[in-house]
Amino acid sequence: xxxxxxxxxxxxxxxxxxxxxxxxxxxxxxxxxxxxxxxxxxxxxxxxxxxxxxxxxxxxxxxxxxxxxxxxxxxxxxxxxxxxxxxxxxxxxxxxxxxxxxxxxxxxxxx
Amino acid sequence: xxxxxxxxxxxxxxxxxxxxxxxxxxxxxxxxxxxxxxxxxxxxxxxxxxxxxxxxxxxxxxxxxxxxxxxxxxxxxxxxxxxxxxxxxxxxxxxxxxxxxxxxxxxxxxx
Numbered sequence: 001x002x003x004x005x006x007x008x009x010x011x012x013x014x015x016x017x018x019x020x021x022x023x024x025x026x027x028x029x030x031x032x033x034x035x036x037x038x039x040x041x042x043x044x045x046x047x048x049x050x051x052x053x054x055x056x057x058x059x060x061x062x063x064x065x066x067x068x069x070x071x072x073x074x075x076x077x078x079x080x081x082x083x084x085x086x087x088x089x090x091x092x093x094x095x096x097x098x099x100x101x102x103x104x105x106x107x108x109x110x111x
Numbered sequence: 112x113x114x115x116x117x118x119x120x121x122x123x124x125x126x127x128x129x130x131x132x133x134x135x136x137x138x139x140x141x142x143x144x145x146x147x148x149x150x151x152x153x154x155x156x157x158x159x160x161x162x163x164x165x166x167x168x169x170x171x172x173x174x175x176x177x178x179x180x181x182x183x184x185x186x187x188x189x190x191x192x193x194x195x196x197x198x199x200x201x202x203x204x205x206x207x208x209x210x211x212x213x214x215x216x217x218x219x220x221x222x
Contacts, residue, residue: 033210042117042201042213043155088154092208097162098145098170099211103154 005102006089012108019076021105023089024069030092032065033099034074037086046074046087081111113138117202117214125222130175130189132217134202137183142204144185145211146177149199161185197221 006023013019023032031050035043049056049065049072056063062075076083086106090099117134124130136142143162147155157170159177167177174193178186185202199218203211 030208040199040216040218042215043203043211045210045212048210090211097143097168098157098160100157101147101155106152 006105010106014110015081017079019079019107021074021087023072023102025091028094032072033090035088079109081109084109115204115212115214121218123220124192126194127191130192132187132200134185135183136204145203146187147201192221194221
């Protein structure tokens with residue numbers, strides 16, 4: 001499988017619930033980033049976590065990174081209908097000048 | 112502040128016709144520039160990236176090419192489009208080791 005695989009592929013929750021998305025990767029990284037994409041639009045950067053960090057917060061977002069397991073998770077707390085989008089992880093691998101994106105998790109938040 | 116412009120937003124082209132998609136960045140100097148393609152409901156596939164004028168790295172062998180005639184201009188081209196070239200094309204820029212910033216994309220349909 002390719003670098004940066006997210007699971008689940010799709011997630012449907014009710015407004016107010018928490019949403020957790022996971023990402024696995026294969027190679028050593030400098031950092032891992034999470035992006036959001038609304039349907040038919042470009043990607044928007046959400047948060048970057050460096051390889052020497054284990055957890056990072058930004059508003060309702062919480063990202064964890066476990067380099068021993070080569071995995072990361074994105075938690076969105078108290079979700080809103082406006083959080084409905086696709087979420088992608090992207091790895092900045094050592095020795096590589098470009099990010100590698102996963103196939104994304106499609107999140108649907110029901111009002 | 113930095114902005115990225117990508118056009119056109121949508122494009123319908125016949126098989127065998129040429130292609131030229133343009134991307135420009137404002138408010139920064141010597142950015143890294145990227146072209147991605149995204150199939151429906153899928154992740155991003157890196158096509159080309161550039162770290163400077165005239166410096167193009169190709170990720171995937173195909174009938175597409177890229178050029179960077181000016182510092183903040185990145186062009187995606189094809190001499191003869193194939194049906195398989197249909198997709199959503201995204202341009203992005205970044206400063207070294209920083210998150211990427213995306214344009215709004217071009218939806219290309221090949222008939």
